[in-house]
Amino acid sequence: MQTITRLHMLRNSAASLRRDVATLALVPTMGALHEGHLTLVREARLLADHVCVSIFVNPKQFGPNEDLDAYPRQLEADSALLEAEGVELLWAPSVEEMYPSGFATSISVAGVTENFCGADRPGHFDGVATVVCKLFNQVGPDVACFGEKDWQQLATIRRMARDLDLSAPMADRIIGIPTVREPDGLAMSSRNRYLSPENRSAAATLPRAMKDAIGQIEAGEAVSAALAELQNRLTEAGFSSVDYADLADADSLELLRARGNTPARLLVAARIGGTRLIDNMPVSAAPD
Numbered sequence: 001m002q003t004i005t006r007l008h009m010l011r012n013s014a015a016s017l018r019r020d021v022a023t024l025a026l027v028p029t030m031g032a033l034h035e036g037h038l039t040l041v042r043e044a045r046l047l048a049d050h051v052c053v054s055i056f057v058n059p060k061q062f063g064p065n066e067d068l069d070a071y072p073r074q075l076e077a078d079s080a081l082l083e084a085e086g087v088e089l090l091w092a093p094s095v096e097e098m099y100p101s102g103f104a105t106s107i108s109v110a111g112v113t114e115n116f117c118g119a120d121r122p123g124h125f126d127g128v129a130t131v132v133c134k135l136f137n138q139v140g141p142d143v144a145c146f147g148e149k150d151w152q153q154l155a156t157i158r159r160m161a162r163d164l165d166l167s168a169p170m171a172d173r174i175i176g177i178p179t180v181r182e183p184d185g186l187a188m189s190s191r192n193r194y195l196s197p198e199n200r201s202a203a204a205t206l207p208r209a210m211k212d213a214i215g216q217i218e219a220g221e222a223v224s225a226a227l228a229e230l231q232n233r234l235t236e237a238g239f240s241s242v243d244y245a246d247l248a249d250a251d252s253l254e255l256l257r258a259r260g261n262t263p264a265r266l267l268v269a270a271r272i273g274g275t276r277l278i279d280n281m282p283v284s285a286a287p288d
């Protein structure tokens with residue numbers, strides 16, 4: 001595996017991997033890799049001849065009081081994991097390489113970013129869209145893989161790719177990979193390592209309570225009652241706040257007050273011991 005930190009070298013290496021008819025998949029990450037990321041890498045391997053993984057802790061998607069400085073950085077350990085997966089290219093630019101002095105452009109996607117993390121983290125999705133557009137242009141992948149764990153992020157990137165007619169990758173080659181979970185159901189996340197053992201065990205209430213709420217909604221119970229019960233269970237388990245717990249149309253992310261006849265998603269963000277956890281799960285459409 002080649003590790004590259006300078007853009008002119010990336011362009012040569014990515015171009016040479018794509019020579020002939022070979023295809024290239026990109027898996028964008030912020031590092032601190034876990035099985036969720038490695039699952040994306042394995043799926044990417046099935047979709048293209050070569051895989052490039054990017055590791056870049058993107059300052060533009062962190063708010064002023066968020067964990068940019070504390071975010072785990074472990075390039076050597078990550079590199080060894082990727083090497084073992086047979087990844088050909090690791091793109092690990094510095095902040096200066098990604099955002100040279102004078103950098104002045106931002107991509108803003110309306111609509112899908114309006115609620116949920118978009119409302120709680122102002123500017124977050126502008127930062128994500130901007131860096132992902134740059135990563136696409138830098139690497140020029142045929143396909144790119146993202147986790148469904150970050151459902152709103154995936155919807156934002158797909159919207160951007162459609163709206164800007166991106167060709168590397170085409171919007172329909174932006175692939176969502178189902179959330180990889182710990183044995184107790186908690187979605188894997190680099191931020192789980194912030195949790196104390198006590199909070200880590202309480203955190204498993206999140207996916208359990210979400211599943212139960214979905215069961216109630218699918219059985220015909222009022223959405224508001226199911227969501228209220230979900231919030232109570234999180235509070236009882238030791239979550240200090242619930243940033244949001246809502247039902248949305250799975251594609252547009254418009255809020256739904258009742259289960260409709262299109263696929264929906266239950267999305268939750270909640271804090272425990274200072275750590276903000278997010279999760280989302282499908283809610284099937286109501287039968288006609």
Ligand SMILES: Nc1ncnc2c1ncn2[C@@H]1O[C@H](COP(=O)(O)OP(=O)(O)OP(=O)(O)O)[C@@H](O)[C@H]1O
Pocket residue numbers: 028029030031036037039040145146147148149150177178179180181187188189190191192
């Ligand atoms: N448990 C998971 N299952 C599937 N994909 C995942 C999982 N966790 C992260 N990903 C995906 O990996 C990619 C890189 O995510 P990132 O590096 O931010 O990791 P993360 O674990 O989500 O970190 P954070 O704790 O910052 O949210 C994203 O597309 C993300 O959706």
Ligand SMILES: CC(C)(CO)[C@@H](O)C(=O)[O-]
Pocket residue numbers: 028029030056058061128131132150153
């Ligand atoms: C897509 C991403 C790599 C952009 O920085 C990041 O938001 C992430 O890791 O999910």
Ligand code: BAL
Pocket residue numbers: 061150
């Ligand atoms: N995986 C999402 C990246 C973030 O929370 O900034």
